[in-house]
Amino acid sequence: MTAVVTATGLSKRYKSSQALDGATFQIGSGRIVGLIGPNGAGKTTALKAILGLTTFEGQLNVLGLDPRKDRDKLMEQVCFIADVAVLPRWIRVKDAVDFVANTHPRFDRAKCDAFLARTKLQPMQKVKQLSKGMIVQLHLALVMSIDARLLVLDEPTLGLDILYRKQFYQSLLEDYFDEEKTILVTTHQVEEIEHILTDLMFIRDGKIVLDTDMDSLGERFAEVLVGAEFAHAARELKPLDERQVFGKSIFLFDNVSRPELERLGEVRRPSIGDLFVATMKGTYA
Amino acid sequence: MKTFYWLVKREFWEHKGGFFWAPVVTGIVFLVLNGMGIVLGEVFGRKWGGLRFGGGDFHMQSDMSLADLRNVGAGIDIMLYTVAAIILGVTAIVVFFYCLGALYDDRRDRSILFWKSLPLSDTSTVLSKLASAALLAPAIAIVVGVIVGLVLALFLAVVATIHGLSLWSLLMEAHPLRVAMNLVLLLPLYAIWALPTLGWLLLCSAWAKSKPFLWAIALPVGSGVIVSWFGLMGLFNLSTDWYWKNVVSRLLGSLVPGSWVGNASPLVIPGHNDPAALLDSLDLAYHYSALASPSLWIGATAGAAMIAGAVWFRRWRDES
Numbered sequence: 001m002t003a004v005v006t007a008t009g010l011s012k013r014y015k016s017s018q019a020l021d022g023a024t025f026q027i028g029s030g031r032i033v034g035l036i037g038p039n040g041a042g043k044t045t046a047l048k049a050i051l052g053l054t055t056f057e058g059q060l061n062v063l064g065l066d067p068r069k070d071r072d073k074l075m076e077q078v079c080f081i082a083d084v085a086v087l088p089r090w091i092r093v094k095d096a097v098d099f100v101a102n103t104h105p106r107f108d109r110a111k112c113d114a115f116l117a118r119t120k121l122q123p124m125q126k127v128k129q130l131s132k133g134m135i136v137q138l139h140l141a142l143v144m145s146i147d148a149r150l151l152v153l154d155e156p157t158l159g160l161d162i163l164y165r166k167q168f169y170q171s172l173l174e175d176y177f178d179e180e181k182t183i184l185v186t187t188h189q190v191e192e193i194e195h196i197l198t199d200l201m202f203i204r205d206g207k208i209v210l211d212t213d214m215d216s217l218g219e220r221f222a223e224v225l226v227g228a229e230f231a232h233a234a235r236e237l238k239p240l241d242e243r244q245v246f247g248k249s250i251f252l253f254d255n256v257s258r259p260e261l262e263r264l265g266e267v268r269r270p271s272i273g274d275l276f277v278a279t280m281k282g283t284y285a
Numbered sequence: 286m287k288t289f290y291w292l293v294k295r296e297f298w299e300h301k302g303g304f305f306w307a308p309v310v311t312g313i314v315f316l317v318l319n320g321m322g323i324v325l326g327e328v329f330g331r332k333w334g335g336l337r338f339g340g341g342d343f344h345m346q347s348d349m350s351l352a353d354l355r356n357v358g359a360g361i362d363i364m365l366y367t368v369a370a371i372i373l374g375v376t377a378i379v380v381f382f383y384c385l386g387a388l389y390d391d392r393r394d395r396s397i398l399f400w401k402s403l404p405l406s407d408t409s410t411v412l413s414k415l416a417s418a419a420l421l422a423p424a425i426a427i428v429v430g431v432i433v434g435l436v437l438a439l440f441l442a443v444v445a446t447i448h449g450l451s452l453w454s455l456l457m458e459a460h461p462l463r464v465a466m467n468l469v470l471l472l473p474l475y476a477i478w479a480l481p482t483l484g485w486l487l488l489c490s491a492w493a494k495s496k497p498f499l500w501a502i503a504l505p506v507g508s509g510v511i512v513s514w515f516g517l518m519g520l521f522n523l524s525t526d527w528y529w530k531n532v533v534s535r536l537l538g539s540l541v542p543g544s545w546v547g548n549a550s551p552l553v554i555p556g557h558n559d560p561a562a563l564l565d566s567l568d569l570a571y572h573y574s575a576l577a578s579p580s581l582w583i584g585a586t587a588g589a590a591m592i593a594g595a596v597w598f599r600r601w602r603d604e605s
Contacts (some may be wrong), residue, residue: 054399054603071600075404088396090299102291103403139399 002029004150004182005050009058011206012045017047020056021206027199029149031178031213032125034193036276037203038283043186046203047154050184051080063149076105078250079143080152085135085159087127093138094123100142112145115175133164137275140168144176151176154186159190169196190272200272210279222261223270224251230264235259241278252278287404292413293421296387303379304417308426308471311375312433315368323444352457352561358458359561365464368437369430370542376426377540380418381499384486387414388599389497407599411487415592418483419476427468435461444475470569474545478581480588482539488591491598502537509533548578 012020019042027033037043048054052067052074060067065074087096093116099157101109127135136156157165159211173196177183178223187193200217202210212220226234226249235242237260239251252270253261261267297304388411391397400410442456489501509532512518513525538544549571575581 015536048603052403055601070403072406075402080398080402082398082402085393086398087390088299088393088399089394092298095298099295100403103288103405105404143402 003027003028003033003061004063005184006061007046007049007058008060009121010046010049010056010060011058012049012054013044016101018206020058022047022058023208024204025201025208025211027182027184029182032185032196033175033184033200033201034190034197034200034272035201035203036190036272037186038280040115041203041205041283042206044154045206046081047082047152047184047186051152064242069212077148078150078152079138079146079148080153080154081139081143081156082152083156083158085132087135087139089126091126092123092252093127096127096138096142100146103105104146106147107142108145108147110214112141114173115141115171117143118205133160136164136168140171142210144171149181151181151183153183153187155187156185157187165192165197169193172196190276192270197272202276204280206284218269220255220276221270222253222256222258223268223274224253224265225268226251226265234264241274241281289409289413289416292405292409296417297421300379300383300417303383304376304422304425307379308372308376311372312368312429315371315433316436316440320368320440323440351476354428354455354458355561356559357455358460359564361456362461362464362564363560364438365431365434365459365461366468368434369464369468372430372433373423373426373542375421377542380422381486381540382480383422384414384483385490385497385501387418387494388487388491388595392602392604395494408596411491411592411596411599415483415487419479420472423472423475424469427472428463430526431461431465431468431557434464447558456563467569470573474574474575475542477585479539479544481535481584481591482537482588484588484591484595485536487595489600491602499589505533505536516596535580539547539584545572545575545578545581548575548580550577551575 003026007026008024010020010023012017017040020041023042023046028046035043035046045054045056045217048058049060050062050067052071062074063077067074085274091099097109097112097116099113101107116138119134119139119141121130121134127138130138157168161169169192172183184192185197197248199212199213200210200218201208202204224234225245228249230249231249234249234251236257237253237256239253241252249266252274258267374537391400438456438459442453445451445455446453485505486501488496489497489504493500509529512528516525518528
């Protein structure tokens with residue numbers, strides 16, 4: 001596994017807060033990594049550091065380059081969608097395509113036209129006439145036609161309806177992603193990307209608190225549905241979290257042996273959402 | 286180079302209204318007003334019994350001397366320059382506000398994040414905006430200005446013909462091509478002279494967290510007021526006026542077309558009855574004598590430094 005991003009001791013202090021506090025992580029080639037964290041945990045700052053949009057302390061290597069020094073070169077290989085609706089409102093669809101086609105060396109115009117043909121976008125339409133969902137379609141068509149090695153998505157589907165959200169990730173998986181490419185995505189809608197991720201990172205208070213691939217996630221964490229009679233025994237095993245459903249308790253365990261858990265009740269793989277809630281307990285307290 | 290071309294094209298797309306339509310509309314309004322003036326003149330002229338052209342010393346063409354002809358041509362040339370200067374003045378206002386928004390508007394609406402997702406260096410981005418402001422917009426204004434001037438000359442010729450005065454051959458005495466050429470050749474001087482204003486506005490645009498207009502005006506004017514109050518320039522044996530003239534007005538007013546004339550060599554003004562000679566004395570060599578003035582070069586250097594600052598802020602300004 002070759003590393004696309006290697007970060008060591010990444011720190012960034014804003015006037016009033018420590019956005020990143022010695023975050024250390026590595027992202028391999030051909031992975032789809034979810035960077036998940038509560039508001040203000042440092043997700044966006046981490047992405048900005050990777051994209052060379054901000055200063056920071058520590059070591060950061062993206063595709064062999066330092067984003068602080070070699071940003072111009074880096075952006076030929078890296079692309080990002082930062083938030084929805086950041087396309088300039090005055091630009092026409094055809095001008096946007098023209099512009100990227102003529103300024104990006106790795107842009108494939110035929111591909112972009114094919115993507116656009118599948119949408120209702122008209123060449124002469126201006127971005128300000130488009131709905132939020134259509135703006136994302138345009139942005140996605142532009143970005144997917146760029147043969148970038150790393151694609152960074154920061155809350156790419158915020159404020160979109162479910163049709164556009166599903167379509168967004170489906171297009172990415174079917175028409176864009178391959179083993180040469182790497183996708184790094186942050187979102188609050190964890191359920192929606194759960195099934196496409198290969199790796200998961202949790203960030204809290206500027207530190208990476210969980211960094212695992214999805215396969216070992218299923219081995220490491222387990223959710224057990226326990227009847228009242230075994231609840232006490234379950235608590236002995238130091239669960240991460242406990243919640244009540246229909247008179248039964250659901251316990252979340254980290255690194256407890258499978259046979260031991262199976263004695264207590266039905267064992268399931270926890271959802272990322274539940275795992276996230278358990279891990280981030282007390283963040284806003 | 287190709288990227289730079291597209292960057293400038295992008296500026297034109299975004300600011301077509303200011304760069305192209307503003308001078309065109311100004312020109313049309315100008316022509317309509319003049320046309321109305323001519324019509325009014327005709328109407329009232331008829332009421333009061335006949336329109337006399339140009340007062341007493343305007344003769345029929347047949348008995349005009351060569352010098353007279355030359356002066357009519359020069360008069361039309363001066364009119365062309367004047368019209369172009371008016372249009373350029375409008376473009377200067379457009380460019381002033383364009384520069385203030387050039388590196389600010391896309392930060393405000395966050396579309397900077399889209400531009401920054403493309404492999405465009407911040408240096409070429411800022412320089413493309415500078416080129417649009419200093420060369421593209423004035424060039425469009427010159428073209429529009431000369432066309433409007435010619436149309437106006439045509440108006441007058443038509444009216445004169447109605448009155449039995451063949452101005453067509455007088456029109457031939459004008460030199461629209463030379464006027465256009467001179468204006469185009471003045472463009473580099475205009476751009477160099479305007480650098481401190483362009484640089485200052487771009488710097489404010491790249492730096493201000495909000496309200497770049499306010500900062501851009503308040504800082505120079507405020508500093509001028511402080512300097513005036515405390516007579517600070519006395520420390521350098523300079524007058525307060527010196528500060529206003531060489532700092533404040535250079536930072537804010539260098540876009541005014543022809544504002545370098547105060548720094549060109551002293552003008553020898555010929556008799557006011559001799560437009561041709563006046564025009565000759567206002568030739569390119571006269572304008573370019575401003576190149577000898579330190580204000581031009583110090584201003585240009587300061588402008589370049591401020592543009593470098595704008596590039597730096599464009600690269601590192603971190604919004605959140």
